Amino acid sequence: MPALSEFRPPTFSRRQFLATVGALCLGVGLGIHPTPASAFDPQRLRQSMQQLYGQPGLAVLEEWFALLQQLQLQDVQSQLRGVNDFFNRRIRWVDDVTVWGQEDYWATPLEAMGKGQGDCEDYSIAKYITLKQLGIASQYLRMIYVRARLGRSQITQAHMVLGYYSTPNAEPLVLDNIIPSITPASQRPDLDPLFSFNSEGLWAGGSTESRADPLARLSRWRSVIERMQTQGFI
Secondary structure (H helix, E strand, C coil): CCCHHHCCCCCCCHHHHHHHHCCCCCCCCCCCCCCCCCCECHHHHHHHHHHHHHHHHHHHHHHHHHHHHHHCCCCHHHHHHHHHHHHHHHCEECCHHHHHCCCCCCCCHHHHHHHCEECHHHHHHHHHHHHHHCCCCHHHEEEEEEEEEECCCCEEEEEEEEEECCCCCCCCEEECCCCCCCEEHHHCCCEEEEEEECCCCEEECCCHHHHHHHHHHHHHHHHHHHHHHHHCEC
């Protein structure tokens, strides 16, 4: 299994990707396609938040709008830190069964902010979408599914982090909710990567688990995209 510091962005073409995952469709049908920066309707998002989560949720959404405005013209490192800190502070880690009554529910950024609760996928998705709103292209960002070794007992559990790659072959920076500071992947030996994806494609590792997991997980990503569209993301 590769170390996280060696985990590189996907280089599969669309045809190679389809050959890898069989019948899974890459593109509009799956809902993973590039979206421009500022791809949302503020008023529609406000209406959705008000309807779903009331005034407390609306207050957090306004903080998110303010964050985007504050970070818009700043350098990438400041944007990464600002977005990472925003969601690590405003979302409390709670498992999906408690929050949603489901074992594995992927929330939209609006749902995560409205609930104020979520798990690792919710943090990663919210950070990814927010950084894209700030104009960071998909090629620099990957949601990375990993096995995390926790505590002295080194018990492993499924986990997701967001990786930022300054260049295609660069060591990624890891945005995580377990360790709040942004660290180079080489400083996270507790994370073993399985596969990564973004709005444009997917890379799966060599293990059987790596090849199987994307098929189930990416259907949830499609559901996230569909709900985002109904909530006001374009």
